[in-house]
Amino acid sequence: MLHSTFLRFCMLKLCFFICLVYWVESDEEEKCPEFTGLNIGFALSGTELQVQLLLYTRENQNCSERLIEHNVTASKYLNTSKKTVFVIHGYRPTGSQPAWLGEMKELLLSSGDINLIIVDWNRGATTVIYMTAVDNCRKVAEILKNYVDQMLEAGASLDSMYMIGVSLGAHIAGFVGQKYKGKLGRITGLDPAGPLFTGVLPEDRLDRTDAQFVDVIHTDANALGFRKPLGSIDFYPNGGMDQPGCPQTVFSGFQYFKCDHQRSVFLFLSSLKKRCNIIAYPCASYLDYKRRKCDDCEAFQPLSCPVLGYYADSWKNQLNLRNSPTKAFFDTSDKDPFCMYNYLLDITTWNKSIRRGFIKVKIIDYAGNIVESQMNREVTTFQQYKRVKILAGFYQDFEKISKISLTFSTKTLVGQKYKLNILQMRLKALNNPERLQLCRYDFVLMENTELTFKPIPCPERNT
Structure with missing residues (x-):
């Protein structure tokens, strides 16, 4: 009798344990996948490259869906008949999530009914050895091509693909575009990385031939960014270097190094808020712009001067008429929405x-x-x-x-x-x-x- 009671007690404990494990696993499955959060410790020890694609749509804008690498079409929310926007971050020396990512997601989803895919390669971008992150860029591009190929097989079109790349992410977008011989719809480069990319051949960086329309915003051309034109149209706010409101001395700490570089992202976000249009002036140089040689937008009729950011592709037809890449200059204020x-x-x-x-x-x-x-x-x-x-x-x-x-x-x-x-x-x-x-x-x-x-x-x- 005692043996039977003890056995019954053990069976109850085992059932309770199994139920508890199932409940925990179910809870983990239902939890929303999130951007990989790391810290400086991971940067010091280094990380092996891992890429996850987090899909947001208007149906699941508060909870991402992780796309399955070899079965993208199994997605519950992916609609290949819609425009697909990829957001690709850059080098992460501290491992933290980009501060702008949440706002970027909200504003892009409010701008249209799209598939928004956050490309999380934080494991691979988080390292104190910048060259390691640079080497991983082509590997990320290869992984992205695998996903895009599956979407194309499911009925998506290259015309509807739009990649927004920040710093190293801009070159990753360029590498993906090269794989499709420039047939991607659009690439936006937000202050493409300069170190280890300056002076290389076009096939080793972002180039205007990588998509049907390539727009680039340069905000830190004298340090972390790329100085020379890379796109169909290249925007140089405040000359493309020192941005108003950013620290001028190293005594300001980490902000001194990243403020100018990140300004490209915040200018792009400002364009999504539609508080004002930031108008740019096609010109040979910033000095010519300052000397009032390029301030007549009527010369660019019927579409007038280009606007910065998300809606810059409205100038695409004008670029086709000009039949040449364009540099555009303008000045901004020191804080959001940055309009002058x-x-x-x-x-x-x-x-x-x-x-x-x-x-x-x-x-x-x-x-x-x-x-x-x-x-x-x-x-x-x-x-x-x-x-x-x-x-x-x-x-x-x-x-x-x-x-x-x-x-x-x-x-x-x-x-x-x-x-x-x-x-x-x-x-x-x-x-x-x-x-x-x-x-x-x-x-x-x-x-x-x-x-x-x-x-x-x-x-x-x-x-």
């Missing part, structure tokens, strides 16, 4: 003597709000009866301008004060060229003396 509202100040003077100096511009709306131009750091030469153009950028825009304020300065501390005799002034909103241009005629600017006046609509004419 550009105005062209067109001035004709009638001084007999040449004047050299700067003009500070303010605009005032009907509520009395005032914004001051953050640009115009280049000295301007004023000659008799010759028009000069000054690019003025504002962090805020006014749909209706009540008054304009101008201040002329030579920035000399001693000596004679000069005046500037203005024959005509014209202010044109470059971001909104359909707005009325504002004019003022026959007035004098005394040096270092602010002049505020009410402009009048300019007469219609071709400019």
Whole structure:
């Protein structure tokens, strides 16, 4: 009897244990797959390459589905008739999840009904030996090709494939594109990595032939990013190097090294928020842009100047008309949404003597709000009866301008004060060229003396 009771007790314990194991395993299966979280310890010891693809759609936007490597079509949520966007991160020296990943996922899913695939190769990107991560890039591309091949067999098209690559991820996207002979729909390179890629052949990095449309944002071209053009169109915010709002000295810690590099990602995210369009100006160089040689968007009709970010492909047809790769320059503010509202100040003077100096511009709306131009750091030469153009950028825009304020300065501390005799002034909103241009005629600017006046609509004419 005692033996039978003991046996029954053991059987109950065994059943309880089996149920407990099943419950734990079931709970793990139901748990949402997540991006691989590592730490600096993994970077020091090194990681073996592992790649997982996390699928999000509008049906499962809060819980990813891990795609099965050799059976992608078994996915519950993947719809191969829809556009598929891949997001590929770069080098991870600390092993942490990219800070921007969550926002990128939310904004891309809100932009359209798509398949969003997060390419997690954190095991392989997390290492203190940068060269190891670089060597893994081609291996990741090969794995991605395997997934894409299965999607193509299930009815997807290369035209609907869009890859967004950050740093090393940009070159991974390029390697995938090469495997399909440039027939991928689009690749966006967000500050493609420069170290170990600068100076190599096009087949060893991202190149404009890797997809039907390749747009690239350069924000750290003098350090971690790639300096030369790589795409169908290459955007160089603030010249592509030092970004406003980023630390200028090494004493700021890790932010000093990554802020400029990451700005490309945050500029791209800003374009998805649709708070404003960041307009860029096709130009040979940043210096030419600053000297007002490339600020006429009307020259690029019918599509005008390109916009930065997710909607940059709206300029694809224009690029086909130009039949050549394009570099585009612009300035930004120091924080999200980073927009700079550009105005062209067109001035004709009638001084007999040449004047050299700067003009500070303010605009005032009907509520009395005032914004001051953050640009115009280049000295301007004023000659008799010759028009000069000054690019003025504002962090805020006014749909209706009540008054304009101008201040002329030579920035000399001693000596004679000069005046500037203005024959005509014209202010044109470059971001909104359909707005009325504002004019003022026959007035004098005394040096270092602010002049505020009410402009009048300019007469219609071709400019």
